[in-house]
Amino acid sequence: xxxxxxxxxxxxxxxxxxxxxxxxxxxxxxxxxxxxxxxxxxxxxxxxxxxxxxxxxxxxxxxxxxxxxxxxxxxxxxxxxxxxxxxxxxxxxxxxxxxxxxxxxxxxxxxxxxxxxxxxxxxxxxxxxxxxxxxxxxxxxxxxxxxxxxxxxxxxxxxxxxxxxxxxxxxxxxxxxxxxxxxxxxxxxxxxxxxxxxxxxxxxxxxxxxxxxxxxxxxxxxxxxxxxxxxxxxxxxxxxxxxxxxxxxxxxxxxxxxxxxxxxxxxxx
Amino acid sequence: xxxxxxxxxxxxxxxxxxxxxxxxxxxxxxxxxxxxxxxxxxxxxxxxxxxxxxxxxxxxxxxxxxxxxxxxxxxxxxxxxxxxxxxxxxxxxxxxxxxxxxxxxxxxxxxxxxxxxxxxxxxxxxxxxxxxxxxxxxxxxxxxxxxxxxxxxxxxxxxxxxxxxxxxxxxxxxxxxxxxxxxxxxxxxxxxxxxxxxxxxxxxxxxxxxxxxxxxxxxxxxxxxxxxxxxxxxxxxxxxxxxxxxxxxxxxxxxxxx
Numbered sequence: 001x002x003x004x005x006x007x008x009x010x011x012x013x014x015x016x017x018x019x020x021x022x023x024x025x026x027x028x029x030x031x032x033x034x035x036x037x038x039x040x041x042x043x044x045x046x047x048x049x050x051x052x053x054x055x056x057x058x059x060x061x062x063x064x065x066x067x068x069x070x071x072x073x074x075x076x077x078x079x080x081x082x083x084x085x086x087x088x089x090x091x092x093x094x095x096x097x098x099x100x101x102x103x104x105x106x107x108x109x110x111x112x113x114x115x116x117x118x119x120x121x122x123x124x125x126x127x128x129x130x131x132x133x134x135x136x137x138x139x140x141x142x143x144x145x146x147x148x149x150x151x152x153x154x155x156x157x158x159x160x161x162x163x164x165x166x167x168x169x170x171x172x173x174x175x176x177x178x179x180x181x182x183x184x185x186x187x188x189x190x191x192x193x194x195x196x197x198x199x200x201x202x203x204x205x206x207x208x209x210x211x212x213x214x215x216x217x218x219x220x221x222x223x224x225x226x227x228x229x230x231x232x233x234x235x236x237x238x239x240x241x242x243x244x245x246x247x248x249x250x251x252x253x254x255x256x257x258x259x260x261x262x263x264x265x266x267x268x269x
Numbered sequence: 270x271x272x273x274x275x276x277x278x279x280x281x282x283x284x285x286x287x288x289x290x291x292x293x294x295x296x297x298x299x300x301x302x303x304x305x306x307x308x309x310x311x312x313x314x315x316x317x318x319x320x321x322x323x324x325x326x327x328x329x330x331x332x333x334x335x336x337x338x339x340x341x342x343x344x345x346x347x348x349x350x351x352x353x354x355x356x357x358x359x360x361x362x363x364x365x366x367x368x369x370x371x372x373x374x375x376x377x378x379x380x381x382x383x384x385x386x387x388x389x390x391x392x393x394x395x396x397x398x399x400x401x402x403x404x405x406x407x408x409x410x411x412x413x414x415x416x417x418x419x420x421x422x423x424x425x426x427x428x429x430x431x432x433x434x435x436x437x438x439x440x441x442x443x444x445x446x447x448x449x450x451x452x453x454x455x456x457x458x459x460x461x462x463x464x465x466x467x468x469x470x471x472x473x474x475x476x477x478x479x480x481x482x483x484x485x486x487x488x489x490x491x492x493x494x495x496x497x498x499x500x501x502x503x504x505x506x507x508x509x510x511x512x513x514x515x516x517x518x519x520x521x522x523x524x525x526x527x
Contacts, residue, residue, distance in 0.1 A: 057331065075402065082337065087333070104401070158322070209331040
């Protein structure tokens with residue numbers, strides 16, 4: 001009766017060793033497969049923070065965003081004027097990096113939006129429509145999306161999201177194909193009439209890298225615009241996000257905008 | 270294992286490939302050989318180091334010239350105005366909102382002087398009534414709000430407190446005050462032409478204020494030889510309606526002359 005036991009025991013032993021062997025080899029194989037990825041990841045980790053621009057600015061250490069309080073905007077257009085002055089934007093009424101829209105919603109639910117010359121001279125005409133139920137101003141600019149459609153469509157890699165979250169255009173590399181202008185759901189881009197390259201808001205990248213505020217924020221007389229870091233608790237932007245009911249433009253597009261609106265009316269798009 | 274004659278097999282295979290395929294392969298090889306150096310030549314050296322873009326593009330973006338100096342720099346020299354502004358409603362306004370971009374001024378303070386808007390056109394950009402502006406923001410209708418006065422004659426823009434309005438006369442004579450506000454005589458105090466005794470306020474009809482009784486009174490400003498602003502219209506008192514006192518023909522609270 002003891003006879004059949006011996007082969008089954010040895011069988012179990014063979015099986016056990018085979019399983020251990022298999023697991024060992026599988027783990028080695030998985031580890032081996034992960035090696036290149038960890039190498040890449042570690043290279044990225046040490047790569048980003050070490051990247052230093054002029055003036056000792058480290059793009060990897062920042063992440064910028066803007067907050068806009070629509071209840072504070074008075075539609076004076078100082079931001080538009082400051083933006084055009086600071087960034088040498090063409091003065092013709094078709095080219096804007098930022099502009100202000102006036103919303104007028106009447107009792108029938110109809111919405112009228114206008115922006116005469118981007119509101120660079122404010123809104124001098126006051127259409128006294130007695131039917132208007134609510135009306136307000138909405139400053140607009142590039143939303144510096146975390147998931148930017150304009151960057152996806154650029155065929156040459158001329159527009160890109162910088163490590164500090166700013167969507168920029170490489171003027172020397174842009175071929176002027178206008179794909180990005182078509183792709184932007186917020187109408188924030190235009191083709192520069194002289195250079196024939198795509199242009200857009202840069203969050204005044206040359207200013208924020210030197211510790212200054214973007215020109216539109218500097219010029220806003222009512223602090224309707226707030227600028228700061230998303231990832232720092234002590235940033236004025238973080239306070240803005242905590243203290244207000246925040247909305248973003250076209251959230252259903254999953255573009256993840258980094259321009260946050262406080263008290264945003266449901267009619268705004 | 271049967272012995273395989275690889276050489277003859279390969280030769281057979283080579284013979285079986287059609288001529289056009291062979292040529293295509295040659296063309297493809299040439300294209301690939303040309304592509305590698307061409308790509309190296311055309312793609313910038315720093316492309317793709319941190320992402321699908323040129324690394325130096327970020328330096329280009331950061332190297333754009335500044336135009337606005339920023340509020341902090343103004344405080345370094347103009348601390349007196351900053352102190353004054355710090356107590357007023359305009360505390361949060363950056364200097365460059367009204368005075369324009371001033372980086373040039375910070376570099377050459379003596380040769381580049383930023384402009385200061387002194388006319389009526391500038392303040393209404395923010396303070397003209399507009400129904401879309403938020404409730405509570407101070408707004409005026411500039412057609413009826415002292416239309417010929419520059420804002421700065423009553424409001425200090427660095428500390429824009431609304432001035433005490435002279436209620437003494439306007440409390441009763443509001444219609445006259447309003448027409449005077451819209452006229453060229455806007456700067457004239459009521460007492461420039463009227464001597465109002467103190468009792469006039471208590472018993473206005475018994476103690477009436479005086480009116481100018483002579484043509485020479487208006488001539489103090491409007492005569493040909495009067496020592497007054499050259500923009501003021503002049504008349505020859507000798508020949509111009511000599512039988513009347515001026516205000517019998519010209520309504521002094523809104524004189525028609527432009």
